[in-house]
Amino acid sequence: MDDEEQALRLTLYVAGQNPKAERAMANLRHAIRQRLGITPELQTVDVLDHPSLAEEALILATPTLIKETPEPPRRIMGDLSDTQKVLEGLQLVAPKEPASDASPADD
Amino acid sequence: MPRQQMTEPVTDLVEASSDGPGPPIVGFDELPTGLFELMVRVSEEGMLAVDADGRILFANDAAGRLLGRDHHQLVGAELGLPLAGKEPAEVGLVHPQRGAPSAELRVAIAAAGIRVVMLRDVSEWMRARNELERLALVDHMTNVANRRAFLALGEQALRLADREDRPCMLVFVDIDQMKLINDRFGHRTGDNAVIMTAEMLKRTVRDSDIVARIGGDEFCVMLTGSSGRPDSLDDAVDRIRQASKQLAKSTDYPLSVTFGAARFDPQNPQSINELMDAADAEMYAAKRRKQRHMRLLFMGEATIRARVEQAVSADVSIIDVESADDIAGVTSADDRDLLIVQDGVTDLALLLRALRGSTATNALPVLVVQAEPDPAAEEYALNLGVNDVVDRHMPASVILARIRRVLETPLR
Numbered sequence: 001m002d003d004e005e006q007a008l009r010l011t012l013y014v015a016g017q018n019p020k021a022e023r024a025m026a027n028l029r030h031a032i033r034q035r036l037g038i039t040p041e042l043q044t045v046d047v048l049d050h051p052s053l054a055e056e057a058l059i060l061a062t063p064t065l066i067k068e069t070p071e072p073p074r075r076i077m078g079d080l081s082d083t084q085k086v087l088e089g090l091q092l093v094a095p096k097e098p099a100s101d102a103s104p105a106d107d
Numbered sequence: 108m109p110r111q112q113m114t115e116p117v118t119d120l121v122e123a124s125s126d127g128p129g130p131p132i133v134g135f136d137e138l139p140t141g142l143f144e145l146m147v148r149v150s151e152e153g154m155l156a157v158d159a160d161g162r163i164l165f166a167n168d169a170a171g172r173l174l175g176r177d178h179h180q181l182v183g184a185e186l187g188l189p190l191a192g193k194e195p196a197e198v199g200l201v202h203p204q205r206g207a208p209s210a211e212l213r214v215a216i217a218a219a220g221i222r223v224v225m226l227r228d229v230s231e232w233m234r235a236r237n238e239l240e241r242l243a244l245v246d247h248m249t250n251v252a253n254r255r256a257f258l259a260l261g262e263q264a265l266r267l268a269d270r271e272d273r274p275c276m277l278v279f280v281d282i283d284q285m286k287l288i289n290d291r292f293g294h295r296t297g298d299n300a301v302i303m304t305a306e307m308l309k310r311t312v313r314d315s316d317i318v319a320r321i322g323g324d325e326f327c328v329m330l331t332g333s334s335g336r337p338d339s340l341d342d343a344v345d346r347i348r349q350a351s352k353q354l355a356k357s358t359d360y361p362l363s364v365t366f367g368a369a370r371f372d373p374q375n376p377q378s379i380n381e382l383m384d385a386a387d388a389e390m391y392a393a394k395r396r397k398q399r400h401m402r403l404l405f406m407g408e409a410t411i412r413a414r415v416e417q418a419v420s421a422d423v424s425i426i427d428v429e430s431a432d433d434i435a436g437v438t439s440a441d442d443r444d445l446l447i448v449q450d451g452v453t454d455l456a457l458l459l460r461a462l463r464g465s466t467a468t469n470a471l472p473v474l475v476v477q478a479e480p481d482p483a484a485e486e487y488a489l490n491l492g493v494n495d496v497v498d499r500h501m502p503a504s505v506i507l508a509r510i511r512r513v514l515e516t517p518l519r
Contacts, residue, residue: 015199015207047201054201060174061226062199062207064187075161075187078212079196089188 008032008040008092009068013059015047021063024080031083036092065090152227153210155181159220161188173210173226175202189214189224200226209233246320248298249305257319261329261379264317265371268331272373275332276340278347279386280308280366281394282324284470291470291492292360300324300362303354311350312343327383344368361470365393400443401514404428404471407449411476414499415447418506431461435468445514450477450484450496459491472513 010028014021025042032040047054047062057066064077067090076089087093147154153170155163163181171178190196191214199207208230215223244256252260261277268275282288282300289297301324308318308328317329330343347366354362367389369382377385403425405412416425428434428446438444446462448455455475462468475488477498485496494513497506 015201020197047199048207058184059201060181060184060186061201061210061212066187075185076190077161077187078190078198078214079192080190082190082192085190089190 006070008038010040010042011066011068012042012044013047013054013057013062013064014044015062018063021080027083028086031087152225155186155224157186157189157222157224161186170226173200173228175204189222249302249320251305251309252317252319254319254321257317257321257327258379260317264329264331265379268371269373269376273332274340274373275371276330276344276368277371277382277386278328278330278344278366278368279383279390280326280328280364281390283363283365285324287470287472288360296360303358303362304364307350307354311346359466365397366390367393397443402426402444404434404437404444404446407452407476411449411478411499418503419510431458434462435465438468438471443514444471445510446471446473448473448475450475455488456491474510474513
């Protein structure tokens with residue numbers, strides 16, 4: 001990425017230590033490098049330490065992961081362990097072919 | 108039941124909320140309009156509908172309470188696209204007043220990418236679970252880790268040390284003369300000895316080291332060391348040694364510990380059990396070295412003294428004493444002393460009262476030697492609190508064994 005504006009910037013909001021979410025982030029960083037060939041800028045905010053930051057970002061629950069840039073911003077929350085679902089949720093990859101018993105999301 | 112419907116597979120929800128053909132839900136036609144909405148509104152489980160961008164379209168009262176906001180205010184706010192697998196996800200709610208209460212998150216996908224989000228407050232349950240987990244791993248008397256926790260955490264520490272090619276050290280610590288402390292000063296004092304030792308160890312090591320009570324009077328410490336500074340482990344053992352010496356000064360009963368250390372070598376990795384055995388063996392060797400320093404204080408006639416001399420090995424020093432003052436003058440907390448008194452040479456009751464009244468001698472074990480076996484005198488002496496009674500006609504090996512038994516720390 002040579003354009004600063006286009007850097008992939010992610011912010012993870014957690015409440016206290018969250019090893020599960022941190023592990024998920026390590027996996028995500030790896031997957032982004034492998035599949036997209038870029039290294040994301042990843043910042044973690046503890047909402048207990050920085051309640052005002054959480055308030056500004058209007059965080060309702062943790063863990064919440066926000067894609068700040070590139071546009072459009074996206075946010076996902078809950079179980080971040082499924083890297084494919086996370087990448088899809090952040091609209092970094094196209095949804096995989098759905099399983100036969102579910103209809104594709106109608107965007 | 109609405110809850111069952113909500114937890115059914117995603118495809119059923121799509122069908123239930125779409126106009127397309129599908130098997131009719133039994134009894135649906137008979138239900139009055141608006142019933143499901145009412146059910147959702149009054150449910151104690153937080154329920155939200157979220158659009159494909161993660162924006163809240165609807166929130167019931169319970170969701171508002173869980174998130175500490177009026178449920179109307181939640182509409183339009185961005186929750187984020189909710190993700191949960193087959194099992195509910197554990198999330199923290201950002202509640203303006205309650206910190207971060209824990210909740211279970213479940214998600215069902217409805218038509219047009221709309222997600223149904225269900226939140227259940229599990230903070231009370233989580234608190235109870237964490238407390239239970241803590242109790243299962245913590246020794247309740249001392250608040251340090253218990254044996255089970257030590258085996259698990261210690262093994263983990265060794266694996267990490269192995270991976271990082273970093274030595275670490277296991278120290279086995281045993282309280283000296285625990286039986287004597289319990290017998291002479293009572294079990295409350297015995298408990299205090301255990302607590303004082305645990306606190307000394309906790310104070311002395313780093314937070315990242317592991318202190319555990321692995322038996323009644325036994326502790327293990329895992330010193331995790333610093334990368335690139337192998338000598339830091341020896342420093343840590345030294346600190347334990349220094350702190351142990353201070354122990355006796357803080358109590359009005361004799362409290363001392365013996366310890367043995369075993370170093371974990373990443374070039375030749377051992378299991379936690381092997382390392383504990385090695386440190387335990389070192390500790391017992393140290394106990395034996397201490398016992399070689401034992402001294403016998405003798406009060407009585409030359410013939411009886413000669414008999415005692417015969418019984419013990421030549422490297423045990425025998426010191427003649429004549430009074431409680433004499434005894435207080437020669438004995439010290441660091442020594443392994445035993446007072447041997449010949450029956451009849453002094454008023455035993457007075458002597459014992461004097462010994463027990465002085466901090467220097469209140470824990471000194473006492474053995475009475477009779478010139479001739481006398482069961483009544485033996486019973487009298489034992490009732491006064493002497494540790495054992497022997498007579499000079501006993502074989503030397505028996506006398507030695509009885510001396511050893513009085514001096515020895517109880518076996519496990």
